[in-house]
Amino acid sequence: MVNRKLAPGINNVYEIDYLLPEKWKLDNGIDIWGINAGSQELVKIDFMFDAGSWHQSRNLVAGMTNALMSQGTGKYSAQQIAEIFDFRGAYLQLSADQQFGNVTILTLNKYLPEILDVTADVIKNPTFPAKEVKTQLAKKKQHFTIENNKVKTIAQKKFSVVMFGDEHPYSNTNVVVDYETLTRDDLVCFHSERYTSDNCRIILAGCYDRQVKELLQKYFGDSNWSRNGEKVQNPEYIIKPSMQMAHFFEKTDALQSAIRIGRHLPNRAEPNFFGLNILITILGGYFGSRLMMNVREDKGYTYGIGAGIFTQPNAAYLNIITEVGVNVCGAALDEIYSEIDRLQNEPVPDEELDIVRNYLLGETLRSFDGIFAMSASLKTLIESSLDYSHYDSFVQAIRSVTPAELQLLAQKYLNREELYQVVAGRV
């Protein structure tokens, strides 16, 4: 019989295999990173452009330009593009965030020539047909209106404005009328300025050979989609946080209230980033975290609560996120602050810190497991202009951080009077 009272031996020594990417340039200067791995004959390719809301002059332009690129091009109609991808079981994913506009494809290798041919036209020659613009705007407006009825959306939007000020691109100030006033010209103009070869980076991941590289050169390596050395100005913004720390937005029919609590923190390349990352993991970054154990597993106030550091190229911030029953909203806030106070007042016990170290090492292993994870981890580095030593430093910090260091960080960065608090719903 096995002895079930005794835990099996554990071994937390493992090498994390980054599989460093190879890097080369297309003839027109586009940087490509390649991760050659996986046993399935498929590739995922990310085309990244500096074309996020950071670069737009009015709301929605970056997102709608990106979303509409597949809705008609010089050579193909929206329907043809959709047919070509669907017939091959390939995926075209368009997304834009605050900083980047992304075009991502996933396809079996055998279809790559046709898929790249269409993708090149989507990226270089979208025509933004008036009818498709109108239909997509109506569709997105509907989605926006529905989302705006959710307490979590209300809280998150207000939180972004409180943290960054309403003129900063990291705050979400979209309103319904934006969907009615955006014009086709806005999109055409943004596309021609931003989706150019001088503004493009490519990540290739999967099983690839020389032929795949040649195809990328053939479809994207020309000089005919550059701005010929003419520079586009990248705007600069100043973060203007709210002077008021606590904000409440009433939704009278809410059954749960959404809570956001946070503040600005040092970014990835700054000295305290790793220590803070570990500290915030202890607070709310995994299932066994203090917030989960207290607010969910002891009090039952919520289905879930978490805390994390959200990073963008130009800012990083703490965000504590939960939705709680309206009748226990005040009590939940008290518990959240009591957990923050505890991090300031008491050193983290060694036993708990060891668990977090081991959990985070496992997570690091996961973030390089498989082509999708490897490519996502690489993208994070490229977005922040970092290299793989960033992950080495994180592993080093996980192994060496002390309870005393963490307590000092908590005392420096988690003072209650410096935390912004947003509640949407009822209290």
Place this chain on the structure above:
Amino acid sequence: MIDYKKHILKNGLRVIVHTDKTTPMIAVNVAYDVGSRDENPQKTGFAHLFEHLMFGGSVNIPSYDTPLQNVGGDNNAFTTNDLTNYYLTLPSQNIETGLWLESDRMLGLAFSEKGLNVQRNVVIEEYKQRYLNQPYGDVYPLVKDLAYKVHPYRWPTIGKDISHIENATLDDVKDFFYRYYAPNNAVLTISGNIDSDEAFKLATKWFGSIPRQDVPMRNLPVEPKQIDYREKRVEREVPYPGVYLSFHMHDKLSPDYYVTDLISDILSNGQSSRMYRNLVIDSGLFGELDAYISGDNDPGLFTVAGKLINGVGIENAQKKIWAELDRITNERVNPVELQKVINKVEANLIYSEINYLNKAISLSAFELLGDVDLINKQGDFYRGVDSDKLRDVAQQIFRKENCSTLLYEKK
């Protein structure tokens, strides 16, 4: 093609192993053959509530999560109409910690009033978050209640009513555990960086001594054939009206299940699909429109769900959906269109082979359905569908008297 080996332990536990050396990790997946369809109609939501209690410590181990996190592991679980599934992933050298934890909670749980109290509240908050505090949140329970009169699919997994969760007692919970949580009512799948011999040896070491139990035979009421069109109207505080048409379809072991899946792809999978093209883009009637199958083991539902663009009449919207359903019922699908959806399924099967955890979850689910080898036969089932078959199945399903319509109007 997913290579696997299967072995049944003396206590009836089915063990499946899939080796994938491209990952440094291992997944341990335990699926119990109990879902919300096995619940007492007066005590619904139990299978799911129980899933929450499985994380409260077991007979020999006070905390489930702590030892797992301590070896770099991560875990979660989900409950469906048909089964309750627990999974964890960890670095391969720590596999025994995973098996130790999973086997101990199969052996017995540390039941406590405090744990039950807390998880009741957590599940009630989950109920609010998913179903009550969201626009359109109650659509799914309303659709099920309209389409099923007898079969337990008529209530949602989270439970028919919050009071059922509020009233759950510790005795109810214990009774549920001893009834269903037995090795002979479960499938253990181990996938990832491990050889099959080693995996079977370790599975036997940790699970082999758990006693077999008497598990009640499943004997569910069969949903009588629907013979009359059903329609229900509700009014809610939502920005846009919604239309939901649900049709009874075949069970998951029927070849027609795969035909129906392809029908849903032709109608609404991808931007080239018929409903997306015709009703969302060209005529601009809907902001969102989806056709999907519920994926249940017993006969499930084929649902068309749409949210109308402002100003579109709800009757007109229904008419346009029916026109698409009539077209696929009356006209043969052309070969290129059929090939398209088959290609898509085939590509998706290849994409799904990348992830060792997904493979473990699928292997367990197919074994519980009745035949683990279905995981490698699916492709052939899809490839074998022709346009006649597609039309036949569409004719069986898209009949007015087989339809339950929910009209979700704006207050």
